[in-house]
Amino acid sequence: MSIFDKLKNLLGQGNEAAPPPAAPVETPAGPATQMERRTRERVNAREGTRALIIDDSPTIIAALAKILRSVGYVTLEAPDAEQGIEIARSQQPDLIFLDIVLPGMNGFAALRLMRRDPLTRNIPIVMMSGNEQATEQFFGTRIGADDFMKKPFSRLEVFARIERLLDSDLMPRRRITDATAAPPPPPAPPVA
Structure with a gap:
């Protein structure tokens, strides 16, 4: 209902029946209604949470960094997989956003x-891609991705993905399952 219609109703000049409630809208985090999107309080990770963004697009890095910084995240950025892996190893971020299509080494590798x-094995990783193929999402989760986010993404989707990874201390954590568990170390060689 528009502002004008609300004013007419308040002044007793509107005789129309109230519009039906908003139909459910499918969001990346699951079914929701438009009303829930506005009234449900978002759960954020703790201020100072460090997120590494690995993407070859300066636009994607800038947009995602701006979204994350708006709620107190610290962002680290890498334009390719090799630099991203080095930053992940040396800086130990709390969360990684990893593009699939990168120059040189791809996101899956x-x-x-x-x-x-x-x-780096226990850092939660959200894969990103502009490709709509569900096989990328399936393959990413089979080799250890914690979630998948399609580009272009909305602010709502970014925070929905993060919220699903938060533990009781409001820090992103991996949800280890049999399919995503790291392989056991190889057996020790026999002693001769």
Whole structure:
């Protein structure tokens, strides 16, 4: 109902029946109504949470960094997988946003390397892609991605993805399952 219609109703000049409630809207985080989007309080990670953004698009990095910084995140940025892996190993971010299509090493190869590395294996990783193929999402989760976000993304979607990863201390954590668990270390060689 528009502001004008509300004024008419308040002044007793509107005889129309009230519009039906908003129909459910499918959001990336699941079904919701438009009303819930406005009234449900978002749960954010703690201020100072460090997020690494690995993407070759300066526009995507700038947009995602702006969204995250608006609620107190610290952002680290890398234009390719090699630099991203090095930053992840040295800076130990709390969360990583990883593009799939990157120059040089692609996001899937980077994800596999980070899941095998003891320094990065437990960092939650959200894969990103502009491609709508569901196979990317499936493959990413099979090799250890914690979530998948389609580009272009909205502010709502970014925070919905993060919220799903938060633990009781409001820090992003991996949800380890049998499918995403790191492989056991190889057996020790026999002693001769």
